[in-house]
Amino acid sequence: MFVGLDVGGTTIKAATVDDSGRIVGQPVALATEADRGPEHGLHVMADAIRGAIANAASTIADIAAIGVATPGPIDIPAGMILDTPNLRGWRNVPVRDFVTQSFGRPTAFQNDANAAAVGEGWVGAGRGVRSMIDGRVVDGAHSHGGEIGHIKIEMTNPRLCGCGQRGCLEAYASATAVVARARESLQVDAGHSALHGVSELSARAVFDAAANGDALAQTLVDDTARYLAIGAATLMHVIDPEVIVFAGGMTAAGPALLEAIRRHVKDVAFPVPAARCAIRYSELGMDAGVIGAAGCARQLVEGPGSRRL
Numbered sequence: 106m107f108v109g110l111d112v113g114g115t116t117i118k119a120a121t122v123d124d125s126g127r128i129v130g131q132p133v134a135l136a137t138e139a140d141r142g143p144e145h146g147l148h149v150m151a152d153a154i155r156g157a158i159a160n161a162a163s164t165i166a167d168i169a170a171i172g173v174a175t176p177g178p179i180d181i182p183a184g185m186i187l188d189t190p191n192l193r194g195w196r197n198v199p200v201r202d203f204v205t206q207s208f209g210r211p212t213a214f215q216n217d218a219n220a221a222a223v224g225e226g227w228v229g230a231g232r233g234v235r236s237m238i239d240g241r242v243v244d245g246a247h248s249h250g251g252e253i254g255h256i257k258i259e260m261t262n263p264r265l266c267g268c269g270q271r272g273c274l275e276a277y278a279s280a281t282a283v284v285a286r287a288r289e290s291l292q293v294d295a296g297h298s299a300l301h302g303v304s305e306l307s308a309r310a311v312f313d314a315a316a317n318g319d320a321l322a323q324t325l326v327d328d329t330a331r332y333l334a335i336g337a338a339t340l341m342h343v344i345d346p347e348v349i350v351f352a353g354g355m356t357a358a359g360p361a362l363l364e365a366i367r368r369h370v371k372d373v374a375f376p377v378p379a380a381r382c383a384i385r386y387s388e389l390g391m392d393a394g395v396i397g398a399a400g401c402a403r404q405l406v407e408g409p410g411s412r413r414l
């Protein structure tokens with residue numbers, strides 16, 4: 106068995122995962138309290154790992170390896186979080202060595218989004234496909250590969266991204282970005298949109314209004330689909346994957362967004378990948394991170410081929 110640890114800006118989650126990718130026992134979720142600093146954060150991580158092992162009615166002796174997934178940018182060979190916007194003030198934190206020393210087990214370290222992709226490839230929406238470059242995560246020369254949210258999709262009046270750069274896919278198509286774009290559209294809308302009456306604007310509210318026929322919301326959703334399609338087509342032209350899996354808050358938009366993405370992909374991608382590359386939503390949802398981190402642990406001790414069951 107393996108333990109997967111998913112470190113986020115608000116929550117640190119851990120789960121014990123068996124050899125077939127199933128979570129054993131109740132996963133543990135603890136508050137990160139990132140503002141209390143990395144020292145505190147490392148102790149929360151250790152508590153989460155211990156809790157997940159106990160909830161699986163196991164001991165550390167049953168655990169072959171541990172996988173740790175954190176927000177990027179990270180340095181994978183060094184096992185360190187470098188300086189991530191989601192964990193403000195955490196600089197050069199030696200997460201992997203801390204976990205190895207605390208538990209005496211081989212410890213894999215990976216960017217959280219890449220780990221989620223490993224999870225989907227192992228037992229989720231990408232299982233059975235030969236994608237992710239034959240089972241390997243493309244983390245690149247400096248552990249900065251796979252930052253798909255920061256593909257540049259707009260260079261004219263580009264929107265500011267959370268990473269500090271402009272024009273990134275994430276600055277247009279994340280759930281937060283949809284809300285920001287909705288606010289701007291509403292400011293110049295003559296007052297017909299139902300969204301004017303929504304007290305707390307959310308991406309979900311925009312998707313719901315679009316489903317109910319609201320024209321302004323439908324434009325927002327269709328623009329979002331086009332942005333995501335540009336990102337997907339860019340990946341198709343670089344690595345030609347068998348499947349592209351969308352995860353996170355945007356999946357709340359349901360099948361209409363997915364259909365719109367597929368339609369826009371046909372406009373912007375080469376015909377063969379546009380026709381053959383599958384476009385799906387995540388199947389593991391919020392568990393993708395911990396299952397994927399455990400999958401990285403499994404690959405560490407059994408090799409990348411172990412992804413295929």
Ligand SMILES: [Zn+2]
Pocket residue numbers: 254255266267268269270271273275276
């Ligand atoms: Zn960015």
